[in-house]
Amino acid sequence: xxxxxxxxxxxxxxxxxxxxxxxxxxxxxxxxxxxxxxxxxxxxxxxxxxxxxxxxxxxxxxxxxxxxxxxxxxxxxxxxxxxxxxxxxxxxxxxxxxxxxxxxxxxxxxxxxxxxxxxxxxxxxxxxxxxxxxxxxxxxxxxxxxxxxxxxxxxxxxxxxxxxxxxxxxxxxxxxxxxxxxxxxxxxxxxxxxxxxxxxxxxxxxxxxxxxxxxxxxxxxxxxxxxxxxxxxxxxxxxxxxxxxxxxxxxxxxxxxxxxxxxxxxxxxxxxxxxxxxxxxxxxxxxxxxxxxxxxxxxxxxxxxxxxxxxxxxxxxxxxxxxxxxxxxxxxxxxxxxxxxxxxxxxxxxxxxxxxxxxxxxxxxxxxxxxxxxxxxxxxxxxxxxxxxxxxxxxxxxxxxxxxxxxxxxxxxxxxxxxxxxxxxxxxxxxxxxxxxxxxxxxxxxxxxxxxxxxxxxxxxxxxxxxxxxxxxxxxxxxxxxxxxxxxxxxxxxxxxxxxxxxxxxxxxxxxxxxxxxxxxxxxxxxxxxxxxxxxxxxxxxxxxxxxxxxxxxxxxxxxxxxxxx
Amino acid sequence: xxxxxxxxxxxxxxxxxxxxxxxxxxxxxxxxxxxxxxxxxxxxxxxxxxxxxxxxxxxxxxxxxxxxxxxxxxxxxxxxxxxxxxxxxxxxxxxxxxxxxxxxxxxxxxxxxxxxxxxxxxxxxxxxxxxxxxxxxxxxxxxxxxxxxxxxxxxxxxxxxxxxxxxxxxxxxxxxxxxxxxxxxxxxxxxxxxxxxxxxxxxxxxxxxxxxxxxxxxxxxxxxxxxxxxxxxxxxxxxxxxxxxxxxxxxxxxxxxxxxxxxxxxxxxxxxxxxxxxxxxxxxxxxxxxxxxxxxxxxxxxxxxxxxxxx
Numbered sequence: 037x038x039x040x041x042x043x044x045x046x047x048x049x050x051x052x053x054x055x056x057x058x059x060x061x062x063x064x065x066x067x068x069x070x071x072x073x074x075x076x077x078x079x080x081x082x083x084x085x086x087x088x089x090x091x092x093x094x095x096x097x098x099x100x101x102x103x104x105x106x107x108x109x110x111x112x113x114x115x116x117x118x119x120x121x122x123x124x125x126x127x128x129x130x131x132x133x134x135x136x137x138x139x140x141x142x143x144x145x146x147x148x149x150x151x152x153x154x155x156x157x158x159x160x161x162x163x164x165x166x167x168x169x170x171x172x173x174x175x176x177x178x179x180x181x182x183x184x185x186x187x188x189x190x191x192x193x194x195x196x197x198x199x200x201x202x203x204x205x206x207x208x209x210x211x212x213x214x215x216x217x218x219x220x221x222x223x224x225x226x227x228x229x230x231x232x233x234x235x236x237x238x239x240x241x242x243x244x245x246x247x248x249x250x251x252x253x254x255x256x257x258x259x260x261x262x263x264x265x266x267x268x269x270x271x272x273x274x275x276x277x278x279x280x281x282x283x284x285x286x287x288x289x290x291x292x293x294x295x296x297x298x299x300x301x302x303x304x305x306x307x308x309x310x311x312x313x314x315x316x317x318x319x320x321x322x323x324x325x326x327x328x329x330x331x332x333x334x335x336x337x338x339x340x341x342x343x344x345x346x347x348x349x350x351x352x353x354x355x356x357x358x359x360x361x362x363x364x365x366x367x368x369x370x371x372x373x374x375x376x377x378x379x380x381x382x383x384x385x386x387x388x389x390x391x392x393x394x395x396x397x398x399x400x401x402x403x404x405x406x407x408x409x410x411x412x413x414x415x416x417x418x419x420x421x422x423x424x425x426x427x428x429x430x431x432x433x434x435x436x437x438x439x440x441x442x443x444x445x446x447x448x449x450x451x452x453x454x455x456x457x458x459x460x461x462x463x464x465x466x467x468x469x470x471x472x473x474x475x476x477x478x479x480x481x482x483x484x485x486x487x488x489x490x491x492x493x494x495x496x497x498x499x500x501x502x503x504x505x506x507x508x509x510x511x512x513x514x515x516x517x518x519x520x521x522x523x524x525x526x527x528x529x530x531x532x533x534x535x536x537x538x539x540x541x542x543x544x545x546x547x548x549x550x551x552x553x554x555x556x557x558x559x560x561x562x563x564x565x566x567x568x569x570x571x572x573x574x575x576x577x578x579x580x581x582x583x584x585x586x587x588x589x590x591x592x593x594x595x596x597x598x599x600x601x602x
Numbered sequence: 603x604x605x606x607x608x609x610x611x612x613x614x615x616x617x618x619x620x621x622x623x624x625x626x627x628x629x630x631x632x633x634x635x636x637x638x639x640x641x642x643x644x645x646x647x648x649x650x651x652x653x654x655x656x657x658x659x660x661x662x663x664x665x666x667x668x669x670x671x672x673x674x675x676x677x678x679x680x681x682x683x684x685x686x687x688x689x690x691x692x693x694x695x696x697x698x699x700x701x702x703x704x705x706x707x708x709x710x711x712x713x714x715x716x717x718x719x720x721x722x723x724x725x726x727x728x729x730x731x732x733x734x735x736x737x738x739x740x741x742x743x744x745x746x747x748x749x750x751x752x753x754x755x756x757x758x759x760x761x762x763x764x765x766x767x768x769x770x771x772x773x774x775x776x777x778x779x780x781x782x783x784x785x786x787x788x789x790x791x792x793x794x795x796x797x798x799x800x801x802x803x804x805x806x807x808x809x810x811x812x813x814x815x816x817x818x819x820x821x822x823x824x825x826x827x828x829x830x831x832x833x834x835x836x837x838x839x840x841x842x843x844x845x846x847x848x849x850x851x852x853x854x855x856x857x858x859x860x861x862x863x864x865x866x867x868x869x870x871x872x873x874x875x876x877x878x879x880x881x882x883x884x885x886x887x888x889x890x891x892x893x894x895x896x897x898x899x900x901x902x903x904x905x906x907x908x909x910x911x912x913x
Contacts, residue, residue: 303755305747360746364766365853378747543653543876550874553679556857565768565856577678 088251092222094230099238099456101131104505106519108262111526114242115424116262120506120519124480125458131235132461136448137168144197145188146432146498148175159468159490166464167449171197175495182207189213197446199258199432199498202246210433214249219434219443221253233451235461239503243427245536255431256450258497261504263522264425265529266324267315267385273407273517275377286409288416289319289348292381296357299380307359310370310382313349313562319414320345324423325549326533326590328600333533333591335583337554337575346561346568348414353564363563375400381409389518391508405513408521411528422525423532432499450500457505465496480509534594537601545589548582650881663878670882680883682858683866684841690862691840693772694779699836701784703829706791707821722792725785733846736782740774741765765851768859775847790828798824830907838895841887863887 098108106120152175153159164170174195176184182204188194189208194217200208210218223229225244230237239260247255269292271283279298286292299308318324320341327334336342352358359379361369373379375397389406397404411420434446455461463481467474473487483492506522508514541549557574560566575583619626645660650670652663674680705725712718728736743749744764751761764774802820811819845864852860861869863883871880895910902909 305752307747360748360751360763360766361741363854364741364745365851366741366745543655547874547876547879552870552874553857556869559853560856560858563853563856565766 089245089248092226092248092251092253093241093244094225094239094253095228095237096239096241097231097234097237099131099235099502101129101456102458106506106515106523109523109526111263111529112531114240114262114427114531115526115529116240117519117522117526118261118263118504118506119457120515121457122507122509122512122515124507124509126479128458128460128463130460131455132452135166135168136445136452138445139168139170140442140445141170141172142196142442142446143172143174144499145174145176145185145195146199146495147178147181147201148493148495148498149178150493152177153490153493153495157490158486159473162469162472163464163496166461167452169445169449171449173495175493189217192217194218194435196435196438196442197432197499198435199430200255202426202429202431211249213433214252214254217436218254219436219438221256221434221443221447224443224447225253233447233454235451235454235456235502236447236500238456239454240427242536243503246426246428247431247433255433256454256500257428258430258432258499258501259504260428262427263526263529264427265386265422266425267383267388268408268411268521269312269315269381269383270374270388270406270408271381272374272377273405274401274403275380276407277405278403283407283409287412289316289412289414290416291412292409293348293352293355293357295381296352296355300357302356305378306380307357307362307378308380309352309358310362310373310379311367311562312352312381312383313558315383316349317342317345318422319412319420320348321413321418321421323532328533333587333595335587337551337578337583343568343572344414346558346571349562350564350568353562358564365563371396375404377401386518389514389521391511391514394508394511394514405517407517410521411525420528421530422528424529424535426536430498453496453500454502456502457507462502465501466494467491478510531602533600533602535601537594537598541586541589544582545586548578548586551578551583554578647881647885649878650885652878654878654881666878670878671886674879674882674886677870679858679861679870680866683861683863686859687841687843687862690772690775690843694776694843695836695840697773697776698780698784699833701780702787703791703825705784706788706795707817709788709792710795710821722785722788725788727785728782729786731782733782733844733850736778737847737850740778740781766854768855771851771855771859775844775851778847779844790832791825794825794828795821827907830902830905831909834895834898834902834909837898838891840894841891 102121102125104119105122106117108116108119110116153173155172160171160173181201185198185200185204185208188198194213200210202210205211214220225233225236236256239257240262242262243257243260244253244255246257247253273283276282276295276299281295281298286295296308300306322336322339322341322345325336327336327339329339353363359373361373362379362382370379370382370384374382377400389408393406394404397406411422413420432450434443438446452461453465455465463470467481467483468487468491470476470481472484473491474481474483476482506515506518554571554574557566557571561568561571613621648660649663651665651667652660653666653669654660654663709718709722712721731739741748744762745751746761746763746766748765751763754761764770767774798821803816806816806820841863843862845862845868848860848862848865849868852865854860857869864887867880867883867887871877871883899909899911
């Protein structure tokens with residue numbers, strides 16, 4: 037959901053920042069920094085070690101409940117494509133027998149980006165009946181979630197079940213909460229124990245790491261995926277193919293540049309390119325942030341290839357192949373330009389490749405088809421690589437005050453909620469009751485007014501949900517194209533330095549890490565307003581005003597203590 | 603604004619309170635708003651002297667004294683945005699400030715009331731547009747893919763990249779400000795014009811004074827108080843040239859051209875979680891603004907004008 041979102045780790049207890057631990061848990065690549073834990077108490081408790089964590093991780097037993105149209109395909113370790121489904125199953129299979137709960141009463145808090153459904157609505161009631169518990173859902177505004185949760189933790193009044201998005205790990209100090217206020221799930225889920233909860237066992241092991249602290253399991257990963265990338269370079273497939281251009285013809289940065297010449301027709305108001313930097317610079321074999329060069333930690337700013345990448349983008353911007361509105365920094369209308377065929381190639385998050393995009397595009401042009409270029413290397417030689425993000429960034433936790441029997445009851449509920457895509461339980465948790473909350477239209481579950489009011493705003497899946505699938509009922513071409521793209525690129529995904537490690541740093545380091553002045557100059561450079569030498573100057577000033585100190589700090593406090601996480 | 607006149611015994615505080623109570627009551631909501639949204643947040647200025655951490659709050663954040671300010675004054679980007687702010691402010695003062703006065707004089711000389719109201723409504727309207735909308739209109743008209751440049755392009759004439767040219771950025775933003783705000787700013791001048799005694803014009807005309815003489819000897823002196831007041835306010839706000847306008851166009855011309863003090867606080871303070879740094883930049887700006895407004899007011903008094911208040 038919020039994959040690829042940038043955020044800033046804020047050191048929680050600055051006095052003890054030197055003990056800040058890097059801990060194996062979610063989101064490293066896509067998010068520059070996240071927290072782990074800080075504070076002396078957490079120093080020993082929240083660090084994960086490779087061997088210790090391995091013992092705690094649950095077994096992975098893939099679900100066979102439903103056969104996808106496009107099965108998941110493995111890439112490297114912990115990498116696999118999301119399975120694709122063309123249609124929604126007509127007769128959802130049941131994966132949980134009986135009612136999971138035993139009548140307990142619990143409260144749950146989840147972030148919600150949307151309108152909060154009324155308490156005690158018909159959907160909540162139906163879910164309680166299906167789950168066999170009284171689960172009082174208290175969705176809280178996602179935009180202010182980072183300020184809502186600390187008041188609960190400060191008063192030690194967490195609900196029984198809560199979702200803590202990993203990009204706020206540092207705000208919430210999850211590393212420390214894991215030792216005190218959040219329940220240790222290791223005794224219930226480690227290794228083969230998870231097989232008692234087959235739907236939870238169908239969540240790949242890698243995803244469980246994002247909720248692991250101090251070699252113990254605390255969090256239940258939601259919306260997990262084995263294919264997490266920051267984004268890709270999209271193109272108007274319908275338009276390019278009408279000119280006889282296919283994606284496999286683009287193998288290098290030079291190929292792309294010549295596309296710029298071929299596709300730009302300024303007189304007709306058509307330009308080849310929008311912004312591509314964020315998802316393209318990796319082609320110069322650059323990491324998102326850090327690399328190991330001759331055993332030493334190096335920031336991407338200091339790699340020679342970084343200047344090559346900038347140089348190419350500067351040329352692109354000054355060549356006249358980029359849309360003038362893009363150069364003017366108008367991002368808000370980039371989608372409109374793409375739909376209108378005024379801008380044919382643009383970078384973006386993979387969240388763009390969905391049914392809603394297809395519907396918007398087709399509304400503008402019936403032939404609309406989104407495509408993405410494969411991951412390339414700039415010179416067209418060698419193996420293309422792209423950095424992999426963490427497997428999940430939405431983690432739910434149980435309260436440490438719960439009794440073992442209560443934890444088991446809630447894990448059974450989680451098992452229900454994690455039922456695979458298309459199952460009866462999944463349909464219930466995501467669409468509600470047929471005839472009340474949704475009806476089938478051409479086989480596709482479609483919300484009724486009651487459903488729109490109370491079910492559409494996602495609540496239960498923030499407590500537990502199955503691994504992500506690609507499914508766009510009514511837009512088969514999207515599912516086919518996206519699954520094909522994932523399959524073609526799954527081998528390119530590589531774990532970046534500090535993968536799955538959450539790093540909490542003091543404010544000065546976070547400031548240096550954000551490198552705002554450098555990033556600003558980079559943006560001016562790929563918009564053709566600043567030369568590469570200006571960026572070099574900005575980098576030099578960044579190095580002396582905190583950058584070098586940051587690299588040293590990362591080396592001493594993260595690399596030398598906990599390794600690269602790869 | 604005292605109402606006691608010479609020779610009358612000064613009323614006691616209680617009597618005056620009773621006499622003015624309905625007026626005082628009417629000001630309560632406005633004062634409450636001011637207290638809640640302008641004075642209470644002043645408390646947050648404390649963070650400028652701290653290494654503020656939102657999680658532990660103001661009470662438990664570490665005190666660092668003047669560290670933030672020391673860092674700020676050594677930051678070249680801060681000085682860059684200060685210079686930008688002052689430069690833009692100067693350009694706006696020279697180019698923008700006279701326009702509403704001229705517009706007000708012009709409108710005042712239009713005899714047809716219908717026409718005057720119509721023109722006035724038209725020039726008012728852009729004030730109610732947000733900056734996002736205003737800049738979008740500019741981008742659609744003058745942008746690289748806008749109406750003008752597409753026309754030039756189709757006729758094989760070179761394009762005019764005014765929207766992305768850092769060298770003419772000050773002129774661009776001033777024209778945008780004129781387009782959007784000039785109509786609104788004339789209100790106060792029109793009010794001042796309406797207050798000028800028309801007998802004076804008639805008498806002057808009878809004495810044979812022409813249009814220009816009447817303007818010079820009656821209209822402008824009549825407007826002087828208001829003009830000086832607006833000038834004082836403008837000078838006091840010299841370090842506030844706007845925020846959204848620059849935020850939106852920052853990527854179009856580059857950060858070193860478009861960054862003003864307010865966007866500096868935002869990007870290098872708030873956006874990177876460096877709240878104390880942003881607060882320090884904001885406080886620094888406020889102190890300079892206070893000095894400026896104080897100085898301008900003194901100057902107004904020296905010239906025998908009221909300035910912000912009557913001495």
